[in-house]
Amino acid sequence: MSRFDPVSMLSVxxxxxxxxxxxxxxxxxxxxxxxxxxxxxxxxxxxxxNLERLASALIDLEAxxxxxxxxxxxxxxxDATFLKSIELINLVTRYGDLDISFQPSGTTGxxxxxxxxxxxxxxxxxxxxxxLADIIRSKESADxxxxxxxxxxxxxxxxxxxxxx
Numbered sequence: 001m002s003r004f005d006p007v008s009m010l011s012v013x014x015x016x017x018x019x020x021x022x023x024x025x026x027x028x029x030x031x032x033x034x035x036x037x038x039x040x041x042x043x044x045x046x047x048x049x050n051l052e053r054l055a056s057a058l059i060d061l062e063a064x065x066x067x068x069x070x071x072x073x074x075x076x077x078x079d080a081t082f083l084k085s086i087e088l089i090n091l092v093t094r095y096g097d098l099d100i101s102f103q104p105s106g107t108t109g110x111x112x113x114x115x116x117x118x119x120x121x122x123x124x125x126x127x128x129x130x131x132l133a134d135i136i137r138s139k140e141s142a143d144x145x146x147x148x149x150x151x152x153x154x155x156x157x158x159x160x161x162x163x164x165x
Contacts, residue, residue: 004096039097051080106141
């Protein structure tokens with residue numbers, strides 16, 4: 001298993017000019033959540049050109065499908081055709097785990113999320129990050145135990161951000 005290095009991981013996406021929005025736990029952390037995550041979640045644009053760039057980035061990242069039965073991951077045909085055929089994939093890369101969701105719970109995907117995304121500077125890398133309201137909406141919709149546990153903290157952060165200083 002690779003040490004989680006989100007800056008290096010996202011730098012590969014940037015070098016390959018992948019259009020995406022960072023979602024999930026890492027996005028929440030950038031908004032100030034004290035809850036830590038060990039992976040990155042992205043929602044990429046699903047147009048053919050972007051899928052080609054994403055496939056190139058995943059090859060650069062040495063991505064494999066994450067599986068409990070195969071600690072090093074499972075090889076797959078990493079191309080735009082494959083990416084177009086899926087909605088969600090969990091990967092292991094040389095920089096840690098990367099989950100890709102083309103339509104996160106409670107959203108219609110990239111085109112919706114990018115409109116309210118905020119930009120964060122990660123060691124000089126400018127990263128598009130889903131708004132805190134969108135992260136909360138997605139976690140509410142997913143309704144997984146880990147999401148339900150994170151929601152009070154995220155709602156508190158959102159309320160603080162909305163209240164006048």
